[in-house]
Amino acid sequence: DGGITQSPKYLFRKEGQNVTLSCEQNLNHDAMYWYRQDPGQGLRLIYYSQIVNDFQKGDIAEGYSVSREKKESFPLTVTSAQKNPTAFYLCASSNLAGGSGQPQHFGDGTRLSIL
Amino acid sequence: QKEVEQNSGPLSVPEGAIASLNCTYSDRGSQSFFWYRQYSGKSPELIMSIYSNGDKEDGRFTAQLNKASQYVSLLIRDSQPSDSATYLCAPSFSGGYNKLIFGAGTRLAVHP
Numbered sequence: 001d002g003g004i005t006q007s008p009k010y011l012f013r014k015e016g017q018n019v020t021l022s023c024e025q026n027l028n029h030d031a032m033y034w035y036r037q038d039p040g041q042g043l044r045l046i047y048y049s050q051i052v053n054d055f056q057k058g059d060i061a062e063g064y065s066v067s068r069e070k071k072e073s074f075p076l077t078v079t080s081a082q083k084n085p086t087a088f089y090l091c092a093s094s095n096l097a098g099g100s101g102q103p104q105h106f107g108d109g110t111r112l113s114i115l
Numbered sequence: 116q117k118e119v120e121q122n123s124g125p126l127s128v129p130e131g132a133i134a135s136l137n138c139t140y141s142d143r144g145s146q147s148f149f150w151y152r153q154y155s156g157k158s159p160e161l162i163m164s165i166y167s168n169g170d171k172e173d174g175r176f177t178a179q180l181n182k183a184s185q186y187v188s189l190l191i192r193d194s195q196p197s198d199s200a201t202y203l204c205a206p207s208f209s210g211g212y213n214k215l216i217f218g219a220g221t222r223l224a225v226h227p
Contacts, residue, residue: 031212031213033214035217040123040219041219042119042203042217042218042219042220043159043203043217045214048212048214050212050213056212090158090159094213096213101146101147101166101207101213102147102213103147103149103161103164104149104161104205104213104215105161106158106159106160107158108157108158109157109158
């Protein structure tokens with residue numbers, strides 16, 4: 001079945017540690033996105049990518065980094081510079097065929113907490 | 116002014132009633148509009164897309180769009196307890212990159 005796989009489901013970070021969240025899709029979608037969701041709040045865009053080896057900062061990119069070496073994969077690293085990383089992280093993808101304004105489809109998310 | 120405004124709720128409706136969820140947006144160039152349902156602790160799930168003014172029906176769901184008023188709504192007929200969730204409104208960003216702008220969501224509670 002086609003879909004978006006995020007791993008791990010739960011992740012704990014120690015002070016000063018970088019952690020990487022995995023996102024893989026087999027939908028053959030061109031675009032991929034990372035969002036952060038805090039309790040009771042909407043989704044805030046961290047990074048997005050429309051093509052391999054290219055990505056753009058979203059609204060809250062500070063303290064995060066990404067790479068897009070393969071079309072299927074868009075890992076997110078939460079660095080030690082992100083002082084408040086506790087949140088629900090969501091990866092999404094969308095097809096760019098047909099122009100802009102295509103729906104995004106989400107993985108199951110990774111819940112990150114500080115130890 | 117927030118880019119996408121939704122009443123946070125909770126919106127409480129009895130089982131079998133019509134639930135009406137509203138959304139206003141500020142980006143006049145938005146062309147595509149999506150409604151997502153998010154159960155507590157889960158990821159958002161796409162339930163409706165609408166691209167032109169008017170109504171679009173899919174089963175018990177009807178999306179309504181009025182671009183002149185920058186308003187989009189979602190009606191859920193014959194509400195069921197399983198419809199209890201947070202509903203996110205997401206207009207497309209007119210500046211490209213296939214970005215969506217998400218509202219904070221309206222929490223719907225359907226009671227038996």
